[in-house]
Amino acid sequence: MLRLGLIADIHHGAHQGTKVGPAALPLVREFAHWANGLPLDMVVELGDRINNVDAVADEQLTREIAAALHGLGAARAHLLGNHDNHDLAREVAESAMQVAFGSWSRDVRGHHLVFWNADTCVKGQPSFRCSAADLDWLRADLEATELPAIVFTHLPLDEGSMIGNFYFEKVFAGYAHYANAAEARDLIERSGKVILCVAGHTHWNARNTIDGIHYVTIHSLTESFTTWPHPSSAWALLEVGDDIRIEVFGRDPAYYRLPIRNRDAHWANLSRPFAPRPQALSAHWHARLAQADAEER
Numbered sequence: 001m002l003r004l005g006l007i008a009d010i011h012h013g014a015h016q017g018t019k020v021g022p023a024a025l026p027l028v029r030e031f032a033h034w035a036n037g038l039p040l041d042m043v044v045e046l047g048d049r050i051n052n053v054d055a056v057a058d059e060q061l062t063r064e065i066a067a068a069l070h071g072l073g074a075a076r077a078h079l080l081g082n083h084d085n086h087d088l089a090r091e092v093a094e095s096a097m098q099v100a101f102g103s104w105s106r107d108v109r110g111h112h113l114v115f116w117n118a119d120t121c122v123k124g125q126p127s128f129r130c131s132a133a134d135l136d137w138l139r140a141d142l143e144a145t146e147l148p149a150i151v152f153t154h155l156p157l158d159e160g161s162m163i164g165n166f167y168f169e170k171v172f173a174g175y176a177h178y179a180n181a182a183e184a185r186d187l188i189e190r191s192g193k194v195i196l197c198v199a200g201h202t203h204w205n206a207r208n209t210i211d212g213i214h215y216v217t218i219h220s221l222t223e224s225f226t227t228w229p230h231p232s233s234a235w236a237l238l239e240v241g242d243d244i245r246i247e248v249f250g251r252d253p254a255y256y257r258l259p260i261r262n263r264d265a266h267w268a269n270l271s272r273p274f275a276p277r278p279q280a281l282s283a284h285w286h287a288r289l290a291q292a293d294a295e296e297r
Contacts, residue, residue: 047081
């Protein structure tokens with residue numbers, strides 16, 4: 001069985017909004033103690049380690065998080081969040097964390113783990129966007145494996161509802177997802193290999209399933225809007241065997257037990273050319289489908 005420890009959106013630093021930054025280091029140490037007590041194959045940290053201030057402060061905050069995570073015994077993977085690179089150059093963040101923030105993958109216990117560091121630098125931009133190079137990398141990586149794949153990103157790829165979200169319903173509406181997330185989902189679905197996508201960023205627990213692929217968002221370690229006025233203290237255990245099991249601990253716990261899609265299996269769908277299209281449609285539905293196809297062209 002594959003076992004991974006997950007931690008997201010640590011937000012170490014000053015108290016900002018509902019992000020209880022001063023609680024971050026003690027909670028990271030608690031997480032490390034928890035993780036070291038388990039037989040984990042890896043620990044995945046999903047990005048946004050700091051509450052950014054400026055380049056000098058951000059480098060120091062990043063180094064403090066790196067030191068707090070240093071005691072982890074399991075292998076680690078780190079993603080670059082939008083707060084991690086808002087004011088800090090990528091190469092400085094890499095030096096502070098002693099890791100590279102390019103995209104990479106690793107095969108562990110019969111699964112292909114993809115750490116997709118798609119662009120999260122949004123400073124001065126109207127939205128997040130996956131670059132063409134990001135998408136090309138993911139396509140090539142999935143083409144090169146025959147194993148069931150799990151894709152880890154900072155931003156979620158499902159474009160799920162943000163109604164009720166403290167940050168992304170109104171204040172930062174439009175910044176919860178990539179503007180071209182549908183392109184990423186299209187190549188993920190076409191690959192026929194991805195069984196799960198895991199992300200952080202939106203500071204709550206969420207799950208969607210699209211074309212049999214599960215999209216799960218892990219709560220932020222120090223976020224308090226769902227557990228006001230206390231930090232959520234969230235981290236998670238991901239286990240993959242005969243099914244997928246994800247347990248989020250802390251003040252806002254969640255548990256998911258999810259089936260694993262068969263390779264190249266797709267939901268019946270009228271808009272995806274690689275998916276099965278039901279044949280027993282009435283004349284009315286054939287007309288509606290033809291009209292929709294014509295409007296797309």
